[in-house]
Amino acid sequence: MVQNIIDVRNLSKSFDISSKEPGLKGTIKHFFRRQTKSLKVIKDISFEIKEGEIVGFLGANGAGKTTILKMLCGLIYPSEGSIVVAGYLPFRRKENFLKNITLIMGQKQQLIWDLPPIESFFLNASIYDLDKFEAKKRIKKLSEMLEIDEEVFIPVRKLSLGQRMKSELLAALIHEPNILFLDEPTLGLDINAQRNLRKFLQKYNKETNATICLTSHYMKDITSLCKRVICVHQGAISYDGKLDLLLKKLSPVKEILIVCRSEDDAIKLENFGFPVKNKIKNEITIKIENNYITSSLKTILNNFDIVDLYINEPPIDEIIGKVLNNKEYDI
Amino acid sequence: MISNLINRKIFTLLKVQYSNMLEYRVEIALWAISGIIPFFMLNIWTNNNLNESINISDVMLSRYFLCAFFVRQFSVVWVVFSFEEDSLMGKVSPYLIQPLNPFLRYFAQHLAEQITRFPFALIIAFFFFIFNTESIWIPNLGLLLLSIVSTFLSFLIQFLIQSIVACLCFWTEKASSIERLLFIPTLFLSGLLAPVVSFPAYVKSWIYLTPFPYLIDFPANLLSGNETNISGGLSMQILWIFILFPLFMKIWSEGTKKYTAMGS
Secondary structure: OOOEEEEEEEEEEEEEEEEOOOHHHHHHHHHHOOEEEEEEEEEEEEEEEEOOOEEEEEOOOOOOHHHHHHHHOOOOOOOEEEEEEOOEOHHHOOHHHHOOEEEEEOOOOOOOOOOOHHHHHHHHHHHOOOOHHHHHHHHHHHHHHHOOOHHHHOOHHHOOHHHHHHHHHHHHHOOOOOEEEEEOOOOOOOHHHHHHHHHHHHHHHHHHOOEEEEEOOOHHHHHHHOOEEEEEEOOEEEEEEEHHHHHHHHOOEEEEEEEEOOHHHHHHHHOOOOOEEEEEOOEEEEEEEHHHHHHHHHHHHHHOOEEEEEEEOOOHHHHHHHHHHOOOOOO | OHHHHHHHHHHHHHHHHHHHHHOOHHHHHHHHHHOOHHHHHHHHHHHOOHHHHHOOOHHHHHHHHHHHHHHHHOOOOOHHHHHHHHHHOOOOHHHHOOOOOHHHHHHHHHHHHHHHHHHHHHHHHHHHHHHOHHHOOOOOHHHHHHHHHHHHHHHHHHHHHHHHHHHOHHHHOOOHHHHHHHHHHHHHHOOOOOOHHHOOHHHHHHHOOOOHHHOOHHHHHHHHOOOOOHHHHHHHHHHHHHHHHHHHHHHHHHHHHHOOOOOO
């Protein structure tokens, strides 16, 4: 049986935020008497993640997904509740715990800006107590997986964003962590670099059985990597389950564009009883529930003279957008 | 085994930070030149014959200020500014989840910068001797070694004081303003502007209880061969380190609980 590697119970996090009224009066008032209020950004959430799982955290900006990730890796201290990651309380930052995890933030870097990445790789290797031979072996292996070569000898400031991100990944993975926390790892990368990074993460997960917690605003990252998603809305979990189920639930129908031989055939099809979205000359678009796609298509092909047909998946961004804007989904 | 690992970590850190500092060699040369306050002070003292009131000869005074320059070169600390920026920009986050206290990175940065500074400081000293040939002397080897130790202890004290102030970033965000307050006593009481011996007796009676005279005055006197209480000075330096280090560890441990990882 696969073990839970992350166990979160009734977790909450509050921040003290100071507010200021606009204008000079507000500024003077703010100078003499600061008004602070406690803002609960994470509200009593609980979930478990199994070893080897890849879980996507979805949510609008400010929903709290990055705060959850920061608490899971021990960067910030929880206000209430408990977190156990790989048997450790993350905020204690025990050495053995830190050797088990890594955090990669798309918009932040740990590489030394003026030196080639290879210097940072060896520095990290020594921080994680790897000897030179082992470090070289791992750098070689990860370089091959990430398809980077000469770039590691060029100062970081001269690398492209994609090359830098690959080097960041290598630096963050040199100690072969079991748990990866990735906060928007593909931010700002071009389409090819995004695809390569996803391929690498899939391969890493497959080869090492590492657990990956990921936040991303690019739906392609989520759909190609994560079977399970946790949707966060205003600090609370609005959905935790399989991505497929969420998509089915939120998008129960598919649109089928049928190109009939003639306009008469299209009219006959329009009157057959399928819910029609629109009809232009001999092209007709109908909506069919996911469960009846096969049987409906059989009926159409048997009874009408069809030249061509296209099944349109609704754009996933649109579907997920619905989740991000709604509080709860009863799946 | 454990000490080997720590040594290897620190050695690698130093090596990498030294490579990094060499990228900034022009800036470091300029920083070294910018530390010539003691020479200005020497000029003010000798032109106004102020040294006569404290019974120090011109030669010994010029040696003192040259040594003050050297001590300052190898004990200057800026960790509060680096940490404040890194903390506010969220750059400290990746370092916090590594099994190495981030302050060791800054510590290595400072040491690497000192190594890079060394040749420039020697060049400045060379020019100083060209214009002050009567000040040339060869320090006693024992005193030289003790003054190197004392300069390092002075650096440690300043690093710990600034690290404690830097940790206040977890509460105030702008900890460098507090450091600016500390800069005033450091400037006036450390011996950078005037040897502490020149201060009135009632001031001296309490100055020596603070860490400030052990930052510049004590190591500079030691190196220049001026009369000073060697064992008392070294003991006070060690005492201050023993007071400041646990204080730093405590404030660090409390502060990291307050860390909000802003900007990341």
